Amino acid sequence: GAVVSQHPSRVICKSGTSVKIECRSLDFQATTMFWYRQFPKQSLMLMATSNEGSKATYEQGVEKDKFLINHASLTLSTLTVTSAHPEDSSFYICSASASGTSYEQYFGPGTRLTVT
Amino acid sequence: GENVEQHPSTLSVQEGDSAVIKCTYSDSASNYFPWYKQELGKRPQLIIDIRSNVGEKKDQRIAVTLNKTAKHFSLHITETQPEDSAVYFCAATLSASGGSYIPTFGRGTSLIVHP
Numbered sequence: 001g002a003v004v005s006q007h008p009s010r011v012i013c014k015s016g017t018s019v020k021i022e023c024r025s026l027d028f029q030a031t032t033m034f035w036y037r038q039f040p041k042q043s044l045m046l047m048a049t050s051n052e053g054s055k056a057t058y059e060q061g062v063e064k065d066k067f068l069i070n071h072a073s074l075t076l077s078t079l080t081v082t083s084a085h086p087e088d089s090s091f092y093i094c095s096a097s098a099s100g101t102s103y104e105q106y107f108g109p110g111t112r113l114t115v116t
Numbered sequence: 117g118e119n120v121e122q123h124p125s126t127l128s129v130q131e132g133d134s135a136v137i138k139c140t141y142s143d144s145a146s147n148y149f150p151w152y153k154q155e156l157g158k159r160p161q162l163i164i165d166i167r168s169n170v171g172e173k174k175d176q177r178i179a180v181t182l183n184k185t186a187k188h189f190s191l192h193i194t195e196t197q198p199e200d201s202a203v204y205f206c207a208a209t210l211s212a213s214g215g216s217y218i219p220t221f222g223r224g225t226s227l228i229v230h231p
Contacts, residue, residue, distance in 0.1 A: 034219070043205060043223045044160070093159065103148040103209050103217055107159040 003027055004096050006108030013084055013115055021079045021111045023094030029074035030096035034105065035067075038091045050077055084115040118143040118210050122222025130230050135196050137225045139206035140188040148209035148217070149182060149189045154224075155202045163204075164191070196229045203227070 003026040013019050023033060032051050036044040048064075050056040050071035058064045068080040077096075081088055091112055095105040119142040129135050139149075147168040152160035166173045166180045166189065173180050177196075182189040193200055206222040 032217075041224075041226075044221045046219065046221075049218065103219075104150070104162060104165070105219065107152075107161070109159045110157075 002098070002104075002106045004030075004094065004106045004108040006094055006111055008111060009109060010112045011114070013113070015085055015115055016083055018080055018082045019084055019113060021081075021092055021094075021113075023077045023079070023096070023108050025075045025096045025098075025106070028096075028098045030077070030098065031074065032097040033071055033077040034095045034097075035069060035077075035079050036093045036095070038093060038110075040091075044093065047079075081113065084113070086115045089113055089115045118146055118208050118218070118220040120206060120208050120220045120222045122206050122225060124225060125223065126226045126228070128228045128230065129196055131196060131198060133196055135193045135200070135227055135229075137191045137204055137206070137227070138188060139190070139208070139222050140186075141208040141220075142187065143208070143210055144184070144187060146208040146210045146220075149180070150207050150209070150219075151178075151180060151191045152205045152207070153202045154205065160205060193227075196227075198229050198231050201227055201229045 005024045007022045035047045047062045048056040048058045052071050052074050056069035071077040093110040094108045122139045150165035153163045154160040164178050164180050166182050177194045179192040203224045203226050205224045207219045209219045211217050
């Protein structure tokens with residue numbers, strides 16, 4: 001149980017284009033989803049927290065107009081990187097939590113984004 | 117906000133030895149402390165966690181201790197095996213308004229177990 005999928009696993013896009021990454025909880029309802037960015041050999045940097053049906057809460061320094069997050073249902077959250085630039089190249093990982101009283105997070109497999 | 121420090125950044129041990137990774141946190145309101153194992157190119161996997169009302173928890177070769185007064189918690193791996201080699205992350209979770217919560221991760225420890 002508690003499986004989270006992420007799509008695509010890898011994406012290469014040209015500078016200036018937008019990329020959408022999907023995060024799905026396959027066998028549970030995710031009231032909260034988190035989006036992280038991870039650079040090589042570094043920690044998970046929390047970008048934003050989203051609760052179903054609410055606007056995402058972004059961490060300091062993360063541009064909400066550049067990283068659009070939508071959590072339209074209890075099983076799906078999307079992250080759209082708008083007008084991507086090479087410095088946006090990174091490993092993006094989502095995680096989901098099942099209920100308001102459980103803090104356990106289940107991570108997706110990640111998406112490797114390369115902007116050329 | 118919360119600040120989590122994790123040490124060491126790299127830990128090299130011989131197979132069969134014990135490994136200890138330590139984390140400190142800054143916000144005494146944090147109440148949930150998970151540990152994740154991440155193998156290269158893969159997702160982080162929860163290996164053990166502890167809540168603030170418990171001082172120690174053990175699961176086979178893995179144990180976690182929490183000292184709320186000192187605001188630090190540690191991961192202990194006994195009888196290490198080569199397959200334990202990975203990056204380990206600690207996290208401190210802080211409850212936020214509206215029932216939400218915010219996890220803060222440490223920088224990670226690269227554990228290398230030599231056969």
